Amino acid sequence: MFFTLKLGQFLLFSALLNSLFGLLISFKAKDKKLLSGLNKLSLLLIFMACFVLVVSLVNGHYFVKFVSSHSNSHLPLIYKITALWGGQEGSILFWSFLLSLQLSICDMKTNLSYTIGFFTLSFFLLLANFISPAFSFLYPPPEDGRELNPLLQHFGMVLHPVFLYMGLTGTVLPFSLYIGKIFDPGQNINYRKWAVFNWAWLTAGIIIGGWWAYSELGWGGYWxxxxxxxxxxxxxxxxxxxxxxxxxxxxxxxxxxxxxxxxxxxxxxxxxxxxxxxxxxxxxxxxxxxxxxxxxxxxxxxxxxxxxxxxxxxxxxxxxxxxxxxxxxxxxxxxxxxxxxxxxxxxxxxxxxxxxxxxxxxxxxxxxxxxxxxxxxxxxLSLFLIIVMGFGQYLSWGDSRYKLKFFIAPFFLSFVVGAIAYFKFGFGIAIGLLSISFGVFVIFFEWIKDGVRMGRLFPLLAHLGFFIMSLGILFSQVLYKEGEFALLPEDEITFYEYKIKLLGLESVRGPNWEAIRANFEVSDNSRKFKISSEKRMYLTWDEPTTEAGIKWGILKDFYIVFVKVENNKVFVKIWDNPLTSFIWIGAFIMFVAGIGKFLKKTFFD
Incomplete structure (x- = not known):
């Protein structure tokens, strides 16, 4: 078993030496294939180190300090694997892997770009080897581990760090490529496609983090x-x-x-x-x-x-x-x-x-x-940005005054939408909805007038996703409703159009937690459903966690949180969150548009 510890240390140290060697020769090397090969070798070594650490997490090698702190025998398999990025040391190792992955698949073309890439990778490998090592020996090893932070035992945290780290680590690509282009302007360096690539991952990572906060932290919000x-x-x-x-x-x-x-x-x-x-x-x-x-x-x-x-x-x-x-x-x-x-x-x-x-x-x-x-x-500033986007996305390079008449129909329709919103929701929603709908109508009218052109498809899709996401943020921030109540079993309360009945409490067990679950029956004007919220205690953690009950919907979410039991009463917080789904839908469209643009530039341009 100790072999895995030594193997992990050897692989990481070898990756560091390889990256430092690449850094040294990148200043003068004429053979770019050699530099590219060294990047790929770093990727292989770091991937193997990650694999060794995951094997240790899954098999409970508690003589590895990181494993004893972030895994135990009761932890579900998926979270044993994702514990790789659930702690400081493992996340730096995983960060190094994603950085080396992107350096390996990018054609740098200039020595300076390779130098910046190797310099950045060497820095993170120095951290992974000496400052925050994932393969530290622990003696005597405990019988069982501490396990992963309960807040990270959520599907959102399976995805969020991967997307976010891809976006953040990858910023070295457009940066190094752009620097290389300045010193070697004759090279055909497509730095923009890598900027789009990282922008897409970073966008998705940020919004998935908001979805995790919304689902897991139990405060009714996402940012x-x-x-x-x-x-x-x-x-x-x-x-x-x-x-x-x-x-x-x-x-x-x-x-x-x-x-x-x-x-x-x-x-x-x-x-x-x-x-x-x-x-x-x-x-x-x-x-x-x-x-x-x-x-x-x-x-x-x-x-x-x-x-x-x-x-x-x-x-x-x-x-x-x-x-x-x-x-x-x-x-x-x-x-x-x-x-x-x-x-x-x-x-x-x-x-x-x-x-x-x-x-x-x-x-x-x-x-x-x-x-x-x-x-x-x-x-x-957001309102101003949306207005600027609405106009700018259709204009041509140079003097575009001849296109002014195009905006008449989109503005008229958005004005009608804003007027309706004013009488129904008030001025704040009306001005926001007018601006957002103007941008959306401009896109649709362009598609009607000029057709869907491949060169314009993905940028306009990204704008459309942003407008949809902005609409979700506007409504969920301004028109949400919230309340706090205390109920006895079989009590029924009214919360705006909802009638909420407490069915009772029950004790439940999971693979590594015990919980008290509050069950509710909820009805509104058109539907009836059951929903529950929990207070969980994990086996190796002292603080309870909250599992919110969320009835997801396209137009609104019903959100309830079991706060505490006191004097036989169940205290709850309730939110009615309109159009929150538009945030996730809009961000997904933005991600697809960014990746689509990257693939188009890679394979078709």
Missing amino acids: AWDPVENASFIPWLTLTAFLHISMMEDKFRVLRGFSLILISITFIMAMTGTFLVRSGVFISVHSFLQNPELGVSFLIFISVLVVIISYIFFANSDKLRKQFSLKFFSREFFIILGSVILISMWVGVFVGTIFPVIYESITGDKISFGKPFFNKIFAP
């Missing part, structure tokens, strides 16, 4: 502006801006400096977010344990990146500047305007997330910017 949530959202904003601004470089060879700044910020923010989450600076249900050595390592790595990027920017400033004329009513004007809005959002989230950390480090006092702060920033 709390938690610092760890923000850490993944920050690079998404700048990556989205880069995707649009870089279109102008492809078309006119302009705004190269702006593009370099955006993709550099994206990569640095992905690394900074990883540092803040893994060093323990952020205290959150999403974050890992404190590790000062890991934090110092990330600070050094990020500082080196900032110095290198600053040198590249200023040393190549002549290559990055080019004058161009900007027409007011044109696609490029609205692209720049939309990107400025995204950057304004980024500034708001970054300051609201990072400033409390800086303030505490200086004064010792804790402060935080809560949901009201972020909502005040995002509500007007």
Whole structure:
């Protein structure tokens, strides 16, 4: 059994040596096939190390410290496997695997791009070998392990880290490819397709995390502006801006400096977010344990990146500047305007997330910017962004005033939708619905007028998904209903159009938990259904967890949480959440559009 521990250590150390060798020769190597082969060898070694650790998790090799902390004999098989990314050490190993996977499938073309890739991979392998090793020996080994954090024993956490890590690790690809293009402009380097690829994974990862929070944490919401949530959202904003601004470089060879700044910020923010989450600076249900050595390592790595990027920017400033004329009513004007809005959002989230950390480090006092702060920033900026998207998505490059008449019909229909919404829901919903429906009608009218063109299909699908997701956010944030009640068995209460009856409590057991389940019968104007919510105690954890009862629906969710039992009364919280499903549907469309665009650029362009 100890063989697995030594084998894992050997594989990881071999991967580190291989990556460092690749880093050394990448400066001068003329044979790109050699560099590509070294990337693939790193991938193989890291994959084997991951496989060894998964085997240890499944078979209960508790002499491996990571296994004893995140697996036990009662844990279901699926969570024994996904415990690989359920803790600090395993997640860094898994992060290294996904990073090496993407470096292996990408044709870098320039030595500098390979150098950046090997440098980044070597850093994470150094962490995995020496700072946060997954293959640490534990003696004497316990008879059974601690098991995976109960909050992570959810299908959302099977998917969320995979998608999120793919998006975050992959930011090195467009970053390194774009740097390579600056120094070797003659090369045909398609950095945008990799930016789209990572944008799609990052989008899905963020929203799956919201779905997990909604399903598992029992507070009725999906986004709390938690610092760890923000850490993944920050690079998404700048990556989205880069995707649009870089279109102008492809078309006119302009705004190269702006593009370099955006993709550099994206990569640095992905690394900074990883540092803040893994060093323990952020205290959150999403974050890992404190590790000062890991934090110092990330600070050094990020500082080196900032110095290198600053040198590249200023040393190549002549290559990055080019004058161009900007027409007011044109696609490029609205692209720049939309990107400025995204950057304004980024500034708001970054300051609201990072400033409390800086303030505490200086004064010792804790402060935080809560949901009201972020909502005040995002509500007007999001509305402005949606309006800009509605116009900009149909305009041509250059002067597009001749297309003004096209917008008459979409605006008229969206005005009708907004007027109806005003009388039914009020001004806030009306203005939001008018803006969103305008963007949707513009897309549909383009398809009716010009047909579905392959070159435009996936970008418009991504916009359509964003509009659908925005509609779900608008309704679920503004029109939700909530209430708190205390019931005795067979009591019936009224919550708006719902009648809720407590059928009783029962004790239930799972493979590694015991629970008290509250059963309810719910009826509204058109249906009757039974639903339950639980308070669970896991065998090796002291704190209970809450399993919400959710009746999923296209137009609204019924959401109930069993809070506690006191004086024979069952206390519950209830939410009626409209159009929450539109968030998941819209994000799925955005993901499909991003992957579709990537595949089109890879196999058909």
